[in-house]
Amino acid sequence: xxTADKINKYSQKIGYDIKVLGLAKTIDNDLAETDHCPGYxxxxxxxxxxxxxxxxxxxxxxxxIITVIEVMGRNAGWLAAASALSKLSSKVGADLIYxxxxxxxxxxFLKDVQKIxxxxxxxxxxxxxxxxxxNGKYISELYSNTHKDVFGHSQLGGVGSVLGELxxxxxxxxxxxxxxGILQRCAMHxxxxxxxxxxxxxxxxxxxxxxxxxxxxMVGFDRNYDEYGTxxxxxxxxxxxxAANAEKIFPAEWINEAGNNVTQEAINYIKPLIVGEVPIKTxxxxxxxxxxxxxxxxxKL
Amino acid sequence: xxTADKINKYSQKIGYDIKVLGLAKTIDNDLAETDHCPGYxxxxxxxxxxxxxxxxxxxxxxxxIITVIEVMGRNAGWLAAASALSKLSSKVGADLIYxxxxxxxxxxFLKDVQKIxxxxxxxxxxxxxxxxxxNGKYISELYSNTHKDVFGHSQLGGVGSVLGELxxxxxxxxxxxxxxGILQRCAMHxxxxxxxxxxxxxxxxxxxxxxxxxxxxMVGFDRNYDEYGTxxxxxxxxxxxxAANAEKIFPAEWINEAGNNVTQEAINYIKPLIVGEVPIKTxxxxxxxxxxxxxxxxxKL
Numbered sequence: 001x002x003t004a005d006k007i008n009k010y011s012q013k014i015g016y017d018i019k020v021l022g023l024a025k026t027i028d029n030d031l032a033e034t035d036h037c038p039g040y041x042x043x044x045x046x047x048x049x050x051x052x053x054x055x056x057x058x059x060x061x062x063x064x065i066i067t068v069i070e071v072m073g074r075n076a077g078w079l080a081a082a083s084a085l086s087k088l089s090s091k092v093g094a095d096l097i098y099x100x101x102x103x104x105x106x107x108x109f110l111k112d113v114q115k116i117x118x119x120x121x122x123x124x125x126x127x128x129x130x131x132x133x134x135n136g137k138y139i140s141e142l143y144s145n146t147h148k149d150v151f152g153h154s155q156l157g158g159v160g161s162v163l164g165e166l167x168x169x170x171x172x173x174x175x176x177x178x179x180x181g182i183l184q185r186c187a188m189h190x191x192x193x194x195x196x197x198x199x200x201x202x203x204x205x206x207x208x209x210x211x212x213x214x215x216x217x218m219v220g221f222d223r224n225y226d227e228y229g230t231x232x233x234x235x236x237x238x239x240x241x242x243a244a245n246a247e248k249i250f251p252a253e254w255i256n257e258a259g260n261n262v263t264q265e266a267i268n269y270i271k272p273l274i275v276g277e278v279p280i281k282t283x284x285x286x287x288x289x290x291x292x293x294x295x296x297x298x299x300k301l
Numbered sequence: 302x303x304t305a306d307k308i309n310k311y312s313q314k315i316g317y318d319i320k321v322l323g324l325a326k327t328i329d330n331d332l333a334e335t336d337h338c339p340g341y342x343x344x345x346x347x348x349x350x351x352x353x354x355x356x357x358x359x360x361x362x363x364x365x366i367i368t369v370i371e372v373m374g375r376n377a378g379w380l381a382a383a384s385a386l387s388k389l390s391s392k393v394g395a396d397l398i399y400x401x402x403x404x405x406x407x408x409x410f411l412k413d414v415q416k417i418x419x420x421x422x423x424x425x426x427x428x429x430x431x432x433x434x435x436n437g438k439y440i441s442e443l444y445s446n447t448h449k450d451v452f453g454h455s456q457l458g459g460v461g462s463v464l465g466e467l468x469x470x471x472x473x474x475x476x477x478x479x480x481x482g483i484l485q486r487c488a489m490h491x492x493x494x495x496x497x498x499x500x501x502x503x504x505x506x507x508x509x510x511x512x513x514x515x516x517x518x519m520v521g522f523d524r525n526y527d528e529y530g531t532x533x534x535x536x537x538x539x540x541x542x543x544a545a546n547a548e549k550i551f552p553a554e555w556i557n558e559a560g561n562n563v564t565q566e567a568i569n570y571i572k573p574l575i576v577g578e579v580p581i582k583t584x585x586x587x588x589x590x591x592x593x594x595x596x597x598x599x600x601k602l
Contacts, residue, residue: 045586049490056590057487089587181479186358189350189491192586274586285346285493285575286390289357 001031001218005240008216019210022218022240023202027185029078032246033238034220038202039185041195041273044082046187047071047180048093048274051083054178055092055124064121066113066172069094070160070179073128077101077250079184081262082270083126094261095123100130101250102259104139109163110170112260117171129159139163189287193276198233205235218243231272302332302519306541309517320511323519323541324503328486330379333547334539335521339503340486342496342574345383347488348372348481349394349575352384355479356393356425365422367414367473370395371461371480374429378402378551380485382563383571384427395562396424401431402551403560405440410464411471413561418472430460440464490588494577499534506536519544532573 001022008020024031027043051069058065071080077099086093095116098104116123131139140159164177202219209217217237224232254266281288302323309321325332328344352370359366372381378400387394396417399405417424432440441460465478503520510518518538525533555567582589 048587050484050488052587052590053487053489054483057483085585085587089584089589091592176483178482178484179480182355182358182477183351183479183484186354187351188354194586271585276586277583282578283390284386284572285495285577286349286353286386288390289353291392 001240002244004218005216005244008240012215019213019215020240021206021210021214022243023206024218024220024243025199027079028073028076030076030248031218031220031243032248033243034218034236035223035233036221036273038195038199040078041192041198042188042190043079043184044085044270045192045195045274046184046190047079047082048085048088049190050178050180050183051094051124051126052086052090052092054176055086055090055094058122058124058176059092063174064117064172065174065176066117066123066125066164066167067176067178068125068127068160068164068167070127070129070158070177072180072184073100074130075100075247075249077128077255080126080128081250081254081266082274084262084267085270085274086124088267088271092122093124094126095120096125096260097262098125098127098131098260099250099255099262100128100132101252102255103134104131105134106139106166108259110166112258113167114171125163127159127163131159188289189280191278191280192274193278194233194273196278197276201233202235209237216240302541303545305519306517306545309541313516320514320516321541322507322511322515323544324507325519325521325544326500328380329374329377331377331549332519332521332544333549334544335519335537336524336534337522337574339496339500341379342493342499343489343491344380344485345386345571346493346496346575347485347491348380348383349386349389350491351479351481351484352395352425352427353387353391353393355477356387356391356395359423359425359477360393364475365418365473366475366477367418367424367426367465367468368477368479369426369428369461369465369468371428371430371459371478373481373485374401375431376401376548376550378429378556381427381429382551382555382567383575385563385568386571386575387425389568389572393423394425395427396421397426397561398563399426399428399432399561400551400556400563401429401433402553403556404435405432406435407440407467409560411467413559414468415472426464428460428464432460489590490581492579493575494579495534495574497579498577502534503536510538517541 004020004022011018024034024037025039026037027039029037029040031037054067058067073079080097080099083094096112113123160177160179164175168175206219218240220236220238222234222236254263256263305321305323312319325335325338326340327338328340330338330341332338355368359368374380381398381400384395397413414424461478461480465476469476507520519541521537521539523535523537555564557564
């Protein structure tokens with residue numbers, strides 16, 4: 001959005017007639033001024049489903065086991081929070097959820113895990129890659145090296161392994177660590193129908209607005225509930241300058257007091273975004289996804 | 302199958318009238334005497350799909366990137382081999398595939414990766430967790446510690462990270478490591494219809510055979526092709542003693558000469574097993590899976 005804003009301002013300055021409209025696409029759901037972002041609903045659905053499946057997997061064994069699942073999210077816990085939905089359709093799912101918006105305390109964490117372990121023998125822990133201790137130090141950095149991506153952001157990862165090792169030492173040797181990695185942003189085979197439909201509306205709105213002569217806006221979403229409590233989504237135009245570089249973190253009041261789960265309000269917010277499945281075209285049993293034609297790439301269109 | 306065989310023999314010895322039928326269920330596809338195993342087709346479909354999606358993810362970036370994907374398979378490469386199918390519906394997919402049936406040479410591996418990297422800038426590597434060097438030492442053990450599971454098997458994992466680090470040092474800093482972990486055995490949301498249907502047939506056959514008085518057999522599969530080349534699957538009874546403790550590894554002749562991919566014969570073998578999708582029941586956008594009723598668990602039935 002910052003780049004789009006700069007292009008828009010520069011085009012206006014030099015009198016170049018181009019219309020710049022931004023789309024709030026990010027699975028991180030951390031853009032300001034919009035209720036939610038295209039992409040988030042599908043990633044949330046994949047995460048909640050995979051956490052549910054991992055919990056089912058643990059359930060069938062007699063032995064105790066602790067599963068630690070690491071989810072994307074450098075500064076915002078929206079993706080990790082989505083794992084709370086795993087319990088909507090099942091008795092098993094995420095037992096403990098830790099977001100980067102709350103200071104992570106290893107002692108409290110081990111107490112939380114021990115408590116559920118003593119009760120059930122099986123624990124499903126979901127953790128954002130970006131959780132930090134009271135000194136602002138990434139938990140993943142306490143034990144491992146980090147790489148930087150092209151923007152100079154620390155490339156996180158490994159916090160699941162770090163916590164898994166801690167649990168192995170202190171509580172239970174049988175630990176599984178799962179890192180969803182890029183699968184959570186590219187697993188189109190189980191996308192949310194709501195998300196796909198809203199994404200198409202956002203894109204269509206941007207094109208229509210450009211044709212009508214608007215420029216310098218991001219297409220955002222508003223959320224409404226009708227008299228029956230049914231969720232509806234509408235679009236709105238937000239000045240790019242308001243959306244650029246502002247980060248919408250997960251609301252503090254949607255994290256429970258103990259800092260190890262999210263509240264019902266958070267579940268209510270995410271729930272409508274993951275509804276519905278999209279029939280995908282397959283060939284030989286494999287999804288067929290759109291490919292940019294060589295023609296367009298060659299012409300750099 | 303070994304346990305089923307023992308129960309059968311002991312029951313006969315003490316004159317206890319119980320019928321013991323085995324089902325060849327394992328995603329590893331490594332049971333002897335059967336063409337393939339229930340579960341394998343769905344895991345193969347998930348792996349091929351996720352490798353395809355990871356390859357699509359890498360494709361959209363301008364920067365070069367090398368993706369290393371670690372797949373289950375201690376001694377048998379059936380699961381890693383399934384990643385070859387990623388290219389059936391797409392131009393991108395697994396470029397290099399390493400199975401435990403072939404000795405893994407780090408120098409050759411780096412040369413393989415470098416060659417594709419020089420040509421395309423992007424490389425998708427798929428590797429079985431159980432690959433070993435010429436001394437029979439697990440590649441994952443060369444750099445990391447291993448844990449043992451309840452059967453005393455080494456709990457592998459980490460070979461993806463080991464190879465990722467090597468690539469970072471020698472070829473390209475931008476490396477993504479993905480470990481599918483238990484997701485490849487529990488991601489029921491994208492199961493193979495063929496696999497599900499065949500599993501039901503196997504189970505039904507076992508019950509029918511027990512009612513007819515058979516005991517001490519595993520229900521296995523035979524594969525046939527009709528005059529149009531269409532795949533058909535039929536069941537057969539295999540003495541438990543033949544199936545027990547025999548491991549069916551991936552055929553040496555289905556690995557290419559360079560040892561870095563599988564042949565067309567391998568693809569032809571796996572291809573029919575992943576065909577078709579199963580509509581799943583959902584609630585709030587999440588899969589609803591069968592749960593054993595408390596009643597049955599309490600009565601230990």
